Amino acid sequence: MRSITFNQDHLLLSYRHSYHAGNFADVLKHIVVIEILGYLTRKDSPFDYFDSHAGAGLYDLGAEHATRLQEYTEGIGKLNAKDWPELAGYFSILKQYNPGSDLHYYPGSPLIAMQYLRKRDRAWLFEMHPTDHDLLQRNIAADPRVRVMHEDGYPGLLALLPPLSRRGLILLDPSYEIKTDYKQVFETVNLACKKFATATYAVWYPVVERKRIDQLVSKFRNSGIKKIQRYELSVTADSRGRGMSGAGMIVVNPPWPLLEKMSRLLPRLVKALGQDEGAGFKSEVLVGE
Numbered sequence: 001m002r003s004i005t006f007n008q009d010h011l012l013l014s015y016r017h018s019y020h021a022g023n024f025a026d027v028l029k030h031i032v033v034i035e036i037l038g039y040l041t042r043k044d045s046p047f048d049y050f051d052s053h054a055g056a057g058l059y060d061l062g063a064e065h066a067t068r069l070q071e072y073t074e075g076i077g078k079l080n081a082k083d084w085p086e087l088a089g090y091f092s093i094l095k096q097y098n099p100g101s102d103l104h105y106y107p108g109s110p111l112i113a114m115q116y117l118r119k120r121d122r123a124w125l126f127e128m129h130p131t132d133h134d135l136l137q138r139n140i141a142a143d144p145r146v147r148v149m150h151e152d153g154y155p156g157l158l159a160l161l162p163p164l165s166r167r168g169l170i171l172l173d174p175s176y177e178i179k180t181d182y183k184q185v186f187e188t189v190n191l192a193c194k195k196f197a198t199a200t201y202a203v204w205y206p207v208v209e210r211k212r213i214d215q216l217v218s219k220f221r222n223s224g225i226k227k228i229q230r231y232e233l234s235v236t237a238d239s240r241g242r243g244m245s246g247a248g249m250i251v252v253n254p255p256w257p258l259l260e261k262m263s264r265l266l267p268r269l270v271k272a273l274g275q276d277e278g279a280g281f282k283s284e285v286l287v288g289e
């Protein structure tokens with residue numbers, strides 16, 4: 001699963017999100033994405049959604065990939081809709097893909113975002129893995145509001161900014177299996193902010209080596225970009241490179257209710273999803289107005 005293969009001039013990882021769909025990191029990421037999309041739809045004016053690392057769009061939790069690691073059982077599998085009225089939007093999307101009482105499918109960020117697109121909104125999805133690109137294309141079907149691109153999402157995204165709508169959410173969700181992702185994700189947001197300063201940017205990160213996250217966070221703090229917040233959920237204590245102990249979202253230009261909502265949710269998520277006494281959260285302003 002972690003081997004590296006070469007395909008023409010692209011360095012392609014064999015990372016497949018299907019092994020991890022619905023884990024605690026997806027739960028945190030998709031809660032934040034849904035809060036931002038919900039806020040964008042409060043105004044009638046159109047918006048654009050960009051997903052630089054879109055994945056396959058929908059994951060079968062009974063398929064061999066998902067059952068091998070069973071990560072969803074430590075994530076979405078531990079949450080019951082009735083206990084989380086404040087996450088009604090998230091659970092109603094899950095219900096659409098799981099009409100019965102059991103959880104069989106987990107929607108990824110593109111299909112979640114599609115639930116919020118109105119007729120005049122647009123989505124731009126980048127996915128480089130050939131199989132996941134084809135699956136994404138199939139899962140989106142022919143929707144005139146959405147473009148699925150088999151391209152590198154970093155330059156691809158920059159080439160599209162700013163969109164005509166001048167409003168939007170940009171999700172950057174690399175797997176970080178290639179270590180240059182840490183550098184590239186920051187540099188891309190830094191450049192993108194110069195082209196499209198009013199967008200909300202959401203950058204997902206895994207806590208595998210705390211030092212790398214501290215470096216990423218300090219780049220954002222020192223970038224000159226204003227209005228940056230960070231939300232992090234750790235299910236165990238930091239483990240010095242032995243697997244993912246936590247995951248976080250760095251959000252530029254967050255909607256104003258996000259900090260309060262996440263500050264209320266995160267302690268409860270720690271209780272529900274924490275795996276040892278080292279579990280914890282961060283909900284903080286990295287850079288103010």
Ligand SMILES: C[S@@+](CC[C@H](N)C(=O)[O-])C[C@H]1O[C@@H](n2cnc3c(N)ncnc32)[C@H](O)[C@@H]1O
Nearest residue numbers: 017053054055108109126127128129152153173
């Ligand atoms: C963490 S997964 C995405 C999950 C998805 N955003 C979600 O929340 O459902 C990262 C995806 O990025 C793809 N990928 C890796 N490098 C990429 C690049 N430079 N441009 C576009 N896609 C890339 C991988 O194939 C993988 O499917």
